[in-house]
Amino acid sequence: xxxxxxxxxxxxxxxxxxxxxxxxxxxxxxxxxxxxxxxxxxxxxxxxxxxxxxxxxxxxxxxxxxxxxxxxxxxxxxxxxxxxxxxxxxxxxxxxxxxxxxxxxxxxxxxxxxxxxxxxxxxxx
Numbered sequence: 001x002x003x004x005x006x007x008x009x010x011x012x013x014x015x016x017x018x019x020x021x022x023x024x025x026x027x028x029x030x031x032x033x034x035x036x037x038x039x040x041x042x043x044x045x046x047x048x049x050x051x052x053x054x055x056x057x058x059x060x061x062x063x064x065x066x067x068x069x070x071x072x073x074x075x076x077x078x079x080x081x082x083x084x085x086x087x088x089x090x091x092x093x094x095x096x097x098x099x100x101x102x103x104x105x106x107x108x109x110x111x112x113x114x115x116x117x118x119x120x121x122x123x124x125x
Contacts, residue, residue, distance in 0.1 A: 002024050002032065004025075006116045008020040009121045012121075012122070014085065014125050017082060017083045018085065019082070020082065020093055021079055022077060022078045023077050024078070030053060030073040032098060033098045033104065034071060035048075036048045037109065038094065047108070047109065048067065049069035050105045050106055051071050053100070053103050057105065058107055066084045066085075067080060067081065068081040068083075085123045087124070088123075090122050090123050092118040092120050096115050097114040098113050099113070
């Protein structure tokens with residue numbers, strides 16, 4: 001079992017940047033496909049970005065060109081660099097993990113087994 005702890009959220013103005021981090025416990029981080037999701041008030045949780053064990057990435061259309069997901073297996077950490085932030089990016093951001101033998105990107109919520117507690121991102125206009 002893996003435990004996930006997100007950090008790096010906060011309040012930022014429109015056009016600003018934030019970098020979220022998700023630290024995972026355990027020695028087998030490299031065996032996990034990772035994802036970042038977000039949930040705004042009154043809305044369903046949605047995928048923002050995902051990264052496979054091999055480093056392949058996927059982005060939601062709403063964040064393409066602005067957000068970058070990356071992973072550092074030596075540090076058991078996945079990152080989400082968020083640039084050109086907009087008010088509509090305001091949400092709680094969650095890190096998720098799924099152990100898999102395949103080098104695939106997972107894009108749906110129900111495919112992930114482990115979740116962090118979330119970190120709040122607020123973008124002011």
